[in-house]
Amino acid sequence: MAALAKPTDRLKNFKIRVQPMLGCVGVAPPGQQAFRSGNLGPYGGNMDYNQVREGTTLYLPVFQPGAVLFVGDGHATQGDGELTGNALETSMSVEFTVDLIRGKSLGQPRAENSEYVMISGIAGSLNEALRMATTGMSRWLEDEYKLSAGEIAMVLGSSMRYDIAEVVDPQVHVVAKLPKSLLAQIPRPE
Template identity: 40%
Template sequence: MTAHRFIPTTLFNTIGSHPPALEIASGETVTAATADAHGFDHRGQKIGERPNPMTGPFFITGAEPGDTLKVTIRDIRMTRPTGWTYDTLSPNVVDPNAVPRFPERQKTEWLIEAAKGRARLAEPPAGLVRWSVPVEPMIGCFGVAPDLGQAISTATSGRHGGNMDYRGFRAGVEAMFPVFVPGALFFLGDVHAQQADGEIVGTGIETAAEVTFTAEVLKGLRIGWPRGDNGTEIFTVGNARPLDQALQHATTEMHDWLMAEHGLDEVAASHVMGQCVRYDVANVFNPAYSVACRIAKAALAGLR
């Protein structure tokens, strides 16, 4: 299996049909360096601009509109011992009458102790001096070039993927994206050392990283929205605002997946989903919200 190592010299703040940075064959693996959400690399030097500068794009030979690009996230290795978050909840996730109680939002530094698998505040407030969180890295923003010649801001998301900020996109997961342009043109970046559901402070623990992934073209498989497989579950992600529209996209994509993969009709697929679906609110901060719809593979074992 051919492996590539890629260090970007140009980062992008839109996901679109930009000139390819590297061409790879289906099935090849790349280890790619990424900067944090404000463009700072492993040295703490600014090499890109906010929001969420992307590494890539990677042109995958043989990918054509109507195919699916499967990206297996093999490893996410943080390359900087520091990260940052904002320090208060986003105003849109609390009652409006509670907003005045919060101070003005500030960036706060975190120390990432990779050997211990923990992250802690560099200057913790009272009550959090002994507190830390596990390091569970995820990819906040990744996807493929959209159709119609669009270049979509890395602040948001859509059918092409983008800034979904779903903590389920971690090492060991297979992510799938619909292909809209020749070569798919795959981008990635915005790694978080940790993030809760919803990205409710507007960030995860933002840091620089190296991501190792394998890209594979699934010829003739047409999907509508990003999908994933984490080994024990399959999931779909809908991206839109308001939140109910994101849920509708994710739910419809899961329904279509069950019908196509297992030969179910609308009623049979509805029965399965009605008893087995779990939802994650992936993010409620970005211009488009993201909802993940999950089903355990064990629940599908009895299907034909």
């Protein structure tokens, strides 16, 4: 649990469960695009998604030789959307493994943990980001499970969940997610 170092009288009993996460994980963007680590886009970046934590596998597209991976913006915990522009900021030491998956093409960041498969939609508005995340999940179901449009509509319409990951920056980040327990009921083609 974390508590305020100098709380007001009204917040003296306010304690928050610590759930360490990295706000910033990304690779160099496409083309000759200049960027700051505070930006986010199809390359990841300052996604501030509170599920990017221990036990989560993050998949990022590679646009440049060597990918040029960067990480940072450690948070002890963060609410959905990073509404105030910050969280419970902290320094942290992290260990991670990087694998190159050849032959896979990603248009946007994806992630998975023990419970969910997640696809990011990052755009200039909440509606655009939601649409991008939904379209990304639809394409993933088509690619991985070879589902028809009608089958995809049934899965998404009955089971899709969304997280609002980032709303404070110029780009909005919405995450579409499907429970792995439901996906386990759908046979994958051989």
